[in-house]
Amino acid sequence: MxxxxxxxxxxxxxxxxxxxxxxxxxxxxxxxxxxxxxxxxxxxxARVDTLGDIYKTKKRTFxxxxxxxxxxxxxxxxxxxxxxxxxxxxxxxxxxxxxxxxxxxxxxxxxxxxxxxxxxxxxxxxxxxxxxxxxxxxxxxxxxxxxxxxxxxxxxxxxxxxxxxxxxxxxxxxxxxxxxxxxxxxxxxxxxxxxxxxxxxxxxxxxxxxxxxxxxxxxxxxxxxxxxxxxxxxxxxxxxxxxxxxxxxxxxxxxxxxxxxxxxxxxLDLISFLTAGEDECRAWTIKRGTKAQRAAGKIHSDIERGYIRGEVIAYADFIEYKSEAKCKEAGKLRLEGKEYIVSDGDIIHFRFNV
Ligand SMILES: Nc1nc2c(ncn2[C@@H]2O[C@H](COP(=O)(O)OP(=O)(O)O)[C@@H](O)[C@H]2O)c(=O)[nH]1
Ligand SMILES: [Mg+2]
Incomplete structure (x- = not known):
């Protein structure tokens, strides 16, 4: 911005x-x-720091x-x-x-x-x-x-x-x-x-x-x-x-x-979605109402172009279950298409193919 x-x-x-x-x-x-x-x-x-602690990640990007x-x-x-x-x-x-x-x-x-x-x-x-x-x-x-x-x-x-x-x-x-x-x-x-x-x-x-x-x-x-x-x-x-x-x-x-x-x-009506992993935990800023495919383009244009799906966990759910696997077991990991409207604090893993 x-x-x-x-x-x-x-x-x-x-x-x-x-x-x-x-x-x-x-x-x-x-x-x-x-x-x-x-x-x-x-x-x-603070969400980036908390995710970084859970994943034991040094690289935290705001x-x-x-x-x-x-x-x-x-x-x-x-x-x-x-x-x-x-x-x-x-x-x-x-x-x-x-x-x-x-x-x-x-x-x-x-x-x-x-x-x-x-x-x-x-x-x-x-x-x-x-x-x-x-x-x-x-x-x-x-x-x-x-x-x-x-x-x-x-x-x-x-x-x-x-x-x-x-x-x-x-x-x-x-x-x-x-x-x-x-x-x-x-x-x-x-x-x-x-x-x-x-x-x-x-x-x-x-x-x-x-x-x-x-x-x-x-x-x-x-x-x-x-x-x-x-x-x-x-x-x-x-x-x-x-x-x-x-x-x-x-x-x-x-x-x-x-x-x-x-x-x-x-x-500016901005919100942040998050990406998390062992290599990096990061916040990305988008306008409220942005669809998943467009949001993916923030990370890389290839991900936007080759969008397949987003694997989404709400931040609060992740904090409750502490891992992706546990969230999945509890039915808290959603698969979302191109048209999904991203929410503040969504932790997203994008699947794509180019
Ligand atoms: N008393 C007071 N003086 C201030 C304040 N903010 C700025 N100044 C003073 O006002 C002058 C102009 O400030 P500056 O930041 O250069 O203004 P600019 O021209 O808009 O960039 C400087 O002498 C500042 O120290 C404030 O909140 N209170
Ligand atoms: Mg000045």
């Missing part, structure tokens, strides 16, 4: 990036528009989330004064989901006081304008083309109307054909988006203010989480044992990274 950390300059994007990745990229650098920070994290999954910390536009005055720079837009188009870091603390380097609802709306306007320019360009080109797919023209007119009315494309519903027609454009306001409020140290325990949640919901953004980037970054850079102690002291339940991952999986 590829996630873009976006938002206005000085909102704390690089600080949050460091918090999530445990890296130490330079913070407070406002000018570095062409430099994006890149980092990966492993998604903690799902990964990769982050791009994209430098942001510098206006936070609620108007679109500068627009998004082309390089920045390209970096944003590349990711599967956007996480907008919103400033909730007073930053002495910026003239504007913090106003989270204002910044959420202003950033959305930036995304909308960038998409509108692309839509208009496409419509202009259509005018010059001999043969135009009427469906496509209608679709782009519909997008244009929405964007002109300040509505992000994530609010529109597209059928499969429409989706195909526009997916190549990688519109920014269509990407799944989450909001991460970067709040002042004094507001750590305050949670998400209602007005901010309402403004986000208005914009079709369902997921809003809050954390204090500065504090969490310092904690993330400590040794693991010290981290636990600090979090407890501050009354924070789990590290920012873990809270972030739960929210991101939820936003």
């Amino acid at each position: 590829k996630v873009g950390i976006v938002g206005f300059a000085g909102a704390g994007k690089t600080t949050i990036f460091n918090t999530l990745t445990g890296l130490s990229a330079e913070v407070g650098g406002y000018g570095g528009k062409d430099k994006a920070n890149l980092g990966n994290i492993k998604v903690p999954d 799902a990964e989330v990769s982050f791009t910390d994209v430098a942001g536009p510098e206006t936070t005055d609620g108007r679109s004064a500068t627009g998004l720079d082309a390089k920045l837009v390209n970096n944003m188009r590349d990711v599967e989901a956007l996480v907008q870091v919103v400033r909730g603390f007073e930053n002495p380097a910026l003239s504007q006081p913090a106003d989270m609802a204002r910044d959420i709306a202003a950033f959305d306007s930036e995304l909308i304008i960038s998409d509108l320019i692309q839509v208009e360009n496409r419509l202009n080109r259509m005018k010059k083309e001999q043969k135009v797919n009427p469906r496509e023209r209608e679709l782009f007119e519909q997008c244009k109307e929405a964007l002109e009315n300040e509505r992000p494309l994530r609010e529109l519903e597209f059928d499969e054909e429409s989706h195909q027609l526009i997916s190549g454009f990688r519109f920014l306001s269509q990407k799944p988006q989450m909001i991460l409020l970067n709040v002042a140290e004094s507001d750590i325990a305050a949670g998400v203010p209602e007005a901010v949640a309402a403004r986000a919901a208005e914009r079709g953004i369902a997921k809003v989480i809050s954390m204090c980037g500065l504090t969490e970054m310092e904690i993330a850079q400590l040794e693991p044992e010290e981290q636990v102690e600090f979090l407890k002291e501050l009354g924070i339940e789990s590290p920012a990274r873990d809270r972030f991952i739960v929210a991101a999986y939820d936003m």
